[in-house]
Amino acid sequence: MAHKTEFLYLSEQDTIAAGVLDAEKCIDNAEEVFTLLSQGDYLMGGSNHNSHGMGIVFPKETPFPNMPVAGPDRRFVAMPAYLGGRFDVCGNKWYGSNAENPKKGLPRSVLTVTLNDKDTGEPLSFMSANLLSAARTGAVPGVAARHLARKDSEVIMVLGCGQINRSCLRSIMTQLPNIKKVVCFDIFEAAAQKFLEWEKEELGVDGVVELDLEAALKDADVITVAASRLKPLYVKDEWMKDGVTLLITGPMQTDDSYWMNTKLIYDNVRLHEAYVQEAIESGDKAGYYKGVIGGPIYTLIDEGKMPPLAESTSIGEVIMGSKPGRTDEKERITFVACGMATFDVGLGYDLYHTALKEGIGTKLTLWDDPYQK
Numbered sequence: 001m002a003h004k005t006e007f008l009y010l011s012e013q014d015t016i017a018a019g020v021l022d023a024e025k026c027i028d029n030a031e032e033v034f035t036l037l038s039q040g041d042y043l044m045g046g047s048n049h050n051s052h053g054m055g056i057v058f059p060k061e062t063p064f065p066n067m068p069v070a071g072p073d074r075r076f077v078a079m080p081a082y083l084g085g086r087f088d089v090c091g092n093k094w095y096g097s098n099a100e101n102p103k104k105g106l107p108r109s110v111l112t113v114t115l116n117d118k119d120t121g122e123p124l125s126f127m128s129a130n131l132l133s134a135a136r137t138g139a140v141p142g143v144a145a146r147h148l149a150r151k152d153s154e155v156i157m158v159l160g161c162g163q164i165n166r167s168c169l170r171s172i173m174t175q176l177p178n179i180k181k182v183v184c185f186d187i188f189e190a191a192a193q194k195f196l197e198w199e200k201e202e203l204g205v206d207g208v209v210e211l212d213l214e215a216a217l218k219d220a221d222v223i224t225v226a227a228s229r230l231k232p233l234y235v236k237d238e239w240m241k242d243g244v245t246l247l248i249t250g251p252m253q254t255d256d257s258y259w260m261n262t263k264l265i266y267d268n269v270r271l272h273e274a275y276v277q278e279a280i281e282s283g284d285k286a287g288y289y290k291g292v293i294g295g296p297i298y299t300l301i302d303e304g305k306m307p308p309l310a311e312s313t314s315i316g317e318v319i320m321g322s323k324p325g326r327t328d329e330k331e332r333i334t335f336v337a338c339g340m341a342t343f344d345v346g347l348g349y350d351l352y353h354t355a356l357k358e359g360i361g362t363k364l365t366l367w368d369d370p371y372q373k
Contacts, residue, residue, distance in 0.1 A: 005366040008352060010127035014361045018351040020131045023142065023171045026347060030139035031146070031319060033083065033346040037268045038316025041084030042342050050274035052339060053079035053093075072099035073108060079341035082118065083349070091115045091345035093129060107163075109133075113348040123366060125352040129344065132351065136343040138167030140267060141224055141247035144335040145175040147318050148265060148325050149245040153221035154180045159213075159235075160227030160250055161186040161195035168224045168249055173203055176222065182207035185216040187233070214239045226250040237261075245326075246334040251293050259297055259334075260306055265325065267337040269314045272298070275338070276309065293338050 010018065019025055036042055045051040055077040058068045068074065079093040095111040102108060111129040116122065153176050158165050161184050173179060182205050186192040192209045199207055210216035217223065217239040226249040227233055237258035240246065246262070266272055272294050279288035279298070289295030300306045315335065317323040326333055355361045 002369040004368050005122050005370075006363050007123040007366060008125045008127075008355060008361045009364050010125060010351065010355055010361045012128040012131055014355060015128055015131055015351055017360045018354040018358070020135050020347070020351055023135070023138065023174050025350075026135045026139035027142040027146065027171055027174065029347050029350055030136060030343055031143045032085070033343055034143060034267075034314075034316040034319055036083060036085045036087075036316075037270075037340070037342060038314050038320060038322075043082040044271075044341055045078075045080050046274065046278075048270075048274045048277055050268075050270045051278070052271065052275070053077045053341065074098045074100075079344065081341035081345045083342050083345045087346055087349045088118060089115055089124070089345060089349055090118045090121075091341070091348060093133065093341050093344040095129075095133075113344050115345065115348055115352055125348070125355075125361075126364075127348060127351065129348070132347055133344060134163060134167040136347045137164055137249060137339065138169075138171040139347070140337045140343065141168050141249055141335065142171030142175055143319075144247050144265070144315060144337075145172045145222065145245070147315065148333050148335060149176060149222050150243055150326070150329055151176070152178055153245070154178055155183065155219050156181070156222040156224065157183040157185065157216055157220035158195065158199075159185055159216075159223060159225045159233065159252070161188075161191045162226060162228075164226040164249060165224055166195070166198060168226055168247070169199065170203070172222065172224060172247070173205070179205060179222075181205070183216050183220060184209050185211070185213060187228075220244060223247065224249070225252045227252065240332065242330040242332060244332050246332070248293060248334065248336050253296065256296075256300060256305065258332075259300055262332045262334040263326075264297065265313050265315050265318060265333060265335045266294075266309075267315060267335075268340060269309050269312050271338060271340060272312075272336075273309050294336055297336070 043049045058070045060070045076096045082090045093113050095109050097109040111133045113129040115124040184192040184196045196207050222245045224247045234253045237255040279285040282288045313323045318325040
């Protein structure tokens with residue numbers, strides 16, 4: 001019996017038509033994914049089912065002339081996941097990254113997402129995912145702002161003025177209607193100025209570029225961090241005021257006293273436990289910690305200065321009401337997000353079904369009948 005397999009190809013423009021830039025819908029999608037994470041209705045790679053992904057790391061030197069060598073942000077990563085609930089689908093985000101790409105007119109990373117039938121393995125959709133990945137990355141702190149930030153927040157500080165923080169700010173602003181000022185900081189003044197111009201045009205909120213980090217932070221009610229992994233910035237505890245909500249999407253260094261006295265909420269505690277497990281298995285725990293966002297926190301936990309991860313809170317638990325979020329207008333809350341393929345799969349699934357419903361994209365044939373002779 002013939003078995004034809006087709007899948008839907010979505011270009012970047014197709015994903016836009018399907019709603020990838022609708023920040024509110026992306027936040028709703030991410031919030032739903034968070035509840036599934038806290039319920040345990042998901043799987044990712046690795047024996048612990050919580051691995052961030054599997055990457056190709058290039059050597060510093062090679063005798064083979066065509067083999068890539070190590071360079072800034074140069075890697076390939078596969079991020080597979082199964083997501084349950086109404087999604088009930090498997091998928092994989094695959095990307096290559098190279099800091100030299102912008103010189104060729106390309107984004108630093110080039111990403112795609114594939115969705116597969118969980119039973120047969122047949123592809124359902126193959127889609128451009130640069131905007132998808134940015135949208136889901138921004139939606140994650142958007143969910144945190146919805147549940148953790150003070151509703152009277154008026155000043156938001158952007159630490160790191162790249163593409164990721166554009167997506168983060170776009171999402172966060174949908175949840176905080178009282179924001180009156182955006183403070184932009186970047187180690188490159190031109191990047192901060194460009195970000196400010198974009199923000200004023202797209203979001204219509206007054207803002208300033210502030211080149212002094214302490215001054216940029218002192219009045220911030222909300223801080224969104226998406227700075228470079230290559231040059232993480234040091235933020236002193238005393239520079240952040242009471243009641244601040246710190247949304248961390250990229251690496252940041254601060255005083256131990258800040259980590260020890262803030263209320264920490266994680267994207268998913270199981271993911272961070274997996275990072276610690278992988279750090280132990282690497283044989284160089286300290287070195288591994290330096291490469292992950294939560295490294296400074298894990299170090300303090302190992303030293304007995306902070307409660308173990310098993311006693312910590314995932315934001316899904318806050319969403320479901322099983323653990324408290326903000327309970328005091330003066331408490332400082334920090335949300336730590338490290339990126340999970342479940343969000344790419346969840347958002348990709350909704351874009352795919354919107355595209356099917358609205359006739360967006362191109363149907364491609366894998367085979368009319370699989371060759372099995």
